[in-house]
Amino acid sequence: MPLTLSPLTPSDTLSWTRIRLLAYAGPTHNLVHSRPPSEDTIRKVAAERAREIGRKDMWHWKVVDSEEEEGRGEGKMIAFGIWSLVGGNEEGEGGEGKEKAEQEPPFLPPELNLPVLSALLTPLRNAQKSIMAGRPRPYLMLNSLGTHPEYERRGAGTMLVRWGIELAERKGWEVYCDATSKGKGVYERVGFQMVRRVVFDRSVWRERERGGEEKGEEKGEEKGEREEDREKGGAEEEDVDVHFCMLRNVSGKTDMEE
Template sequence: MTNPQLQVSLLRPEEAEQFMRIRHKVFKPTINKILYSRGEPSQKILDRVTKDVRDGIVNKGMLYLKCVDVATGEMIAGARWRYAKPKEEGARERTWDEVEAGFTVPEPYEESDPELFRSLFHLLNTNKREILGNRPYYTLITCAVLPQHERRGAGTMLVQWGCDRADEAGVEAYIEASLMGVPVYERLGFKPVKRIELNTKDFGAKENEAFIVMIRPAKAERMDLPTAV
């Protein structure tokens, strides 16, 4: 699952802009059409996103990762994980106040359609609340690999990093996968739970944007699962 030519580590605050550039390039034909549905983001907005990444690392304990080509030193991929855990040491569940605090919706960008932007976050938050309740979990929020470096294992390594942390904590891992990404995540132990759709037709798209909610059971649960014969 690992490529010795690649190395995964935590992103440093001064690398926030590189992360933003990778994410923007990779998601330009997909999720960016929802986030920036009224046109390409301005430099002002890109600077805001960079600042959000930097602040997330420095002040909010966000788990931003980078994958670097060891030979060239180039950052070729990045990911963002979040650990939704109880504040009380030793607690097995989060309080409902803690659950709701994790469902904040950021302000839309100038290039966003506010209604579509908020609908995306409402859809994702509603399903997290319904499926996970107040259980702790790791969630993969972003995983982006530069097109010219696909099929080298960078994405797998970034996903596996979070899966390993979830196993260490004894909790589930949760993602909202694109339809194309489902086979990749299945190979890493994720199971499809639910198909969800964002209504983008009303905003000019040919079809609604679909996601597959997937969960990788906690390590103890996976060990209890029956083995196929």
């Protein structure tokens, strides 16, 4: 099989950044960014990710298509998976990278729409804290997973997920991630179960972009009713981003209710 799994290196971070942009492209990504990231932004993000590699409690992996050639002729990177340990002190790929990363302030791309990003991520982080509160620590978290669109449905994502599962099984850790509708089935096939849905309503932010900020704020109660309906499956989801909080315990099952 031409696909191989190996650790990401600092020289891979530009490919990682470009693949992530393609893999995450869509209406929510367009809201989170006021305009497409420039080449300068892409390279600065890649440089920051290079400093991230080697941090404690983090693991960076890639899938390479050995039949494709790129750069040094070692095959073409087509997918990535980033894992972290929450609540532990496990040695990941090394301990020095964390100290280096903390010496410099994080780079914030000028294209980012920070209020939208916060509105998207804060409910996901709160859901994670709520779900994992009182559960065994440490646990493994899949921070990010992406495949180049031209190489989807070849098993690269599953390879990356299985690596984390095998690590968690050896260590006796539970595994947590959040998934989109597109990726939910991948996780379910390897033992994850959905424990919560988190809905991000893009229409509210589109109204604000059109100058309807006041109108959007006044519709807060109506927005809550719409989200409640969606939780029950009784409303259209044309302009929402639904994330699924997924959990896998050591045996591949979860004792949590939806």
